[in-house]
Amino acid sequence: MSKKVTIYDIAKKLNVTAATVSRALNDNPKISDSTKKLVLETAEKMNYRQNRLAIALKSGRSNNIGVIVPRINTNFFGSVIRGIEEELNASGYQVIICQTHNDEEKEAENVETLLNSQVDAIFMSTSSRNTITFEKILKKKIPLIFFDRKKTMDNVSSVTIDDFAGGYIATKHLIDQGCKKIAHISTGDLNIEIFRERFAGYKQALYDNDLPFSEDYVLFTKSNIEDGREAVKKLFSLKNKPDAIFSASDFVALGAIQELQAMKLKVPQDVAVIGFSNEPFTNFLELSISTIDQFPLEMGRMTAKVFLEQIDSSEVEKIQKKVVLEPKLIIRKSSNRGK
C-alpha cells in the first residue's frame, strides 16, 4: 500500500502551513478564494483522501473526534492521545478529550457530552462493566473504537496490546532471575479485561514453570504509590514471604519498592520487582524499575489509522479490526540479579 497523502504533504508542496490547507479544504472564510482553489486542485492532483472528504462534506459532520480515557495525566494515556492527534490532525481532524476517573457513570456522561458535541467518532479506553453506553453510540451510527481497555463487541474495532503476554513475560523474567515465590499486585477491577489478562499471564507462567499458585500472593489495589506501600505491608506480614513482585502498575511498583527499602530489604537481591507501562519515572530513578513497554504512541496512531480506514471504506459497519500489539520486556535494576 502506498503511503496516504496528508495535508502536510499538500502544505509542503504549496509552501503554506498545514492549518491553511485544513482551513481551505474546510471552506473557512479566513482563506482567500484563490488559495482555496489552489489547495483543492493540488489535493485532487495528489489524490488526497477524496473518499473521506466526500463523505464528510455530504454528511455535514464536525471533523471532531472524541477520545475518552480513565485519566489524562499519565504518560501512557498522554502518549496514546498524542499518537491519535498526530495521525488525525494530518487528515484534518481535531481531537477533544474527556476523562472518566475510572467511574462508569462519569463515562456514560462523557459519551453523552461527546455525542451532543457532534463528534464524528469516539475512541475510548473503557472502565465500564456493561455495554449499554456503547450500544447507544452504535445506534447513532457513530464509529466506536476501543484502545487499551476494551469490551469485546460485534462491529467494534479495537487496538490493544497482548496483556496476557505482558503478564507472562514479566513473570517468566522473575522466574529466570531465580525467584520462586512471586506475588502479583493487580490494579483496579478484574472486570477490566487488561488486568484479568495480565493476571492470567502471571498464572500461566507459574504453571508452565512448575511453581505453585497461591491466592495469598495476589492483592488488588488502586493504582497509587501509597497502595503499593500498603500491599507490601500485607504481603510481608505473611508467614511465607514472597521473593518477587509483579505489579500491574508502575506507580504501585514504586510504592512497593519504597516500602521494601523502608523494611531494609534489598531490591532486587531479597525481592525482585517489575512494574507495567514504562512510565518515564521508572527509568530516571536511582533504582530504575523493570517494566513492560506498551508502545502507547504506536497504539494511538494505530487507533486513528483503523478509524481512517473505516471512514475511507463505503461499508463502515462491516469492517471490524482487532489489532493486537506485542508488549516488550524492559529489564532494569529493580529485577536484574544478573542471571
Next chain:
Amino acid sequence: MSKKVTIYDIAKKLNVTAATVSRALNDNPKISDSTKKLVLETAEKMNYRQNRLAIALKSGRSNNIGVIVPRINTNFFGSVIRGIEEELNASGYQVIICQTHNDEEKEAENVETLLNSQVDAIFMSTSSRNTITFEKILKKKIPLIFFDRKKTMDNVSSVTIDDFAGGYIATKHLIDQGCKKIAHISTGDLNIEIFRERFAGYKQALYDNDLPFSEDYVLFTKSNIEDGREAVKKLFSLKNKPDAIFSASDFVALGAIQELQAMKLKVPQDVAVIGFSNEPFTNFLELSISTIDQFPLEMGRMTAKVFLEQIDSSEVEKIQKKVVLEPKLIIRKSSNRGK
C-alpha cells in the same frame, strides 16, 4: 456567603446518585417523571442555583465547558483539570479538553473545535502571542477565563499564581543557602507571561541582595529532561561557573541534576538546584528536588468558581476577576545545605 448547594447535596438528601439528580434536572428521558418531580421540588426547596438553571434553560446551551491546556500529561495541568471537573460536575456541567502542544495555530484550531461543539465557556492556559483568537470567543458572548498562562485583556477573568513571587522566593532561598552565582534556566518563550514573571522575580531577588546579574547565566530551553542536561553542559563550559540553578521547570531541573552528577559535581554542596511546579517525581527521587508549589487543584477549583459566579450574575460581561494565588517554597535535598 453561605456555601452553594450542589447536586451532591440534593442527591444525599434524596438518597440517589448525583448522576440521577443531574439527569433529572436536565430532563433526561432515562429518569422517571416521578423522580424528576421529586428532584426539581427538592432543588427548589434547597435553593439550588435557580439563576444558572434558568439561564441555561433559556439559552438552550450545552452545559459543556471546554478546557484548553498546553499539554495534558503533566501533574500540574492534570490537577488543574481535576479541580475544574470537581467543581463543575457538582453544578451539572461536563468538561471537554483539548491540548495545544504549545502551538499557537493548534490553539486557534482548538478554539474553533470547542466553539463548533457549542461549549458554554472556554477556560484556557494560553500559548498564544496575540489576542485575535480570544476576541473571536468574546464576540460570540462565550465567557473566556484564563488560568496559569494568561493574556491581560479587558473583560476576561483569570486565575493565576504570583509567578514573580515564585521566581523571587526560589532565588532568595538559594541566596540564603550561601549561593552567589545563580543561573536561571527559563522555559519556553518570554512572550508567555509566567516565564517572564519568574525571570523578573529572579532578577529582583539578585538585585535586592546585591548580587550581579549576568546574561551568561540565563538560558532558554524547552521543558524536557534532555534540555536540562544540555543547559548544564553550556553553563559549566563558562569560565566563571555557577554555584546554583533556578529552573522554571521541574523536568529541566531533573535533567540538570542528572548532568551535574554525571560531571561528578555534588548537589547541593557544589551546585544547589531548585525547580518549579512540584511535579510528584520531585519528591520520590533519591535526591528529592526543591521546588515551588502552584496549588493546581485549588487553581482549577477557583477557575470554575469564577465562571459559576459570572453565570449566576445577570451582568456577565461586567464582572472581571483577577485571582492571584500565592506560590509556596518547598525545600528538599537538591538545595538544602542546612543553612
